[in-house]
Amino acid sequence: MKVLFVSLGCDKNLVDTEVMMGLLAKSGYEFTDDEANADIIVVNTCSFIHDAKQESVNTILEMAEYKKEGSCKALIVTGCLAQRYQQEIFDEIKEVDAILGTSSFDKIIEALDEVLKGKEFKKCDELLRLPSIDVKRTLTTGGHFAYLKIAEGCDKHCTYCIIPKIRGDFRSYPMEVILNQAKDLVANGVKELILVAQETTVYGTDIYGKKMLPTLLKELCAINGLVWIRLLYCYPEEITDELIKVMKNEPKICKYIDIPIQHASDAILKKMGRRTNKQHLIDVVGKLRNEIEGIAIRTTLITGFPGETQTQHEEVMEFVDTMEFDRLGVFTYSPEEGTPAAEFDNQIDEEVKLDRQAEIMELQQEIAFEKAEALVGKTFMVMIEGKLADENAYVGRTYMDAPNVDGYIFINTDEELVTGDFVYAKVTGALEYDLIGEIDYEFT
């Protein structure tokens, strides 16, 4: 039987997709990307903000059409929207045969067995359960890099965020489970592991009673064949001196860190339920830059949080201008049913949120361009991501860029390179967020 997967949302959700695909592959299922010929369609949904929910619903409806007309015999909805709106999905979209929540995705085979017998299947309870990831994942990222999910859920309860309600409390995967998966991925060709969780910095606190990320990183660094390790989703207040020291001393760890800060006004940070303030953010970023030479810092911001004044927005602009983050993404605030912030007074107009988002991005574009220009003449190790169609040029990433969210370097060469190869490239030019380069034979 052929299965089509549509994976929406974030990299954590993508890991769940790859685990489900691994379980199906182990049971003899094959995969297709042709909706019209799929026997089974699985939509792994997102429910983070309004647009993500809309995209998930639209995708389910679109796939439901193949149940009516194509060869599709089973439509399965999994992930965050399934967890949050399980009954509504079953009630409103009759073509859906099974729902698997965020803690039950490892029950995919059981669900299919039931559905193919003509029964409905719904499993969304047990939000505190930690689904098994102990399977050879089917990678969808090209095989040269992979996300490594080290924990599930979140305990922080920021007032705007629905994640704890759909992913449950923070639960770390045991270190041996993570290391086994990492070794298996590397043995199968993965050269870069990207550590993800709702929050990676508190890894281990629930099961080992202390922060174990530095220890985990050292263990990962010992894996032969692994070239890069990258850290995403590090909360500023949880970054310790020990973590900084490991990042500084271990050559396999990319000098890159993603620290979502969300805002820069103390009043808004407080209303968001964040455990930090502007001065603390300045201190953390300063410390990282002082201790780790060349570190690339990525962050994310939210515009239009309830009550955000023009002055507070300008404070964010000034902060962005001064801090000169290497990478930055901006979301507009989305009031999520069931979160405290959705009930706050002074909700901001969509248009204002969008204007503020655009203003910050415009400023960041200038900063990013200046930073990119300053790299001209320098040589970096680059991981090749693929070849540009009809051109003698390849796309790659330096340590400063995570896949899908950051920039790329375009390398012109007559050489035949393969995805996942590492080369040394000298930067010869800068585009807005990207670089242009050529192979530096002095290093390669």
Ligand code: F3S
């Ligand atoms: Fe990710 Fe969306 Fe769920 S961002 S954790 S897939 S709500």
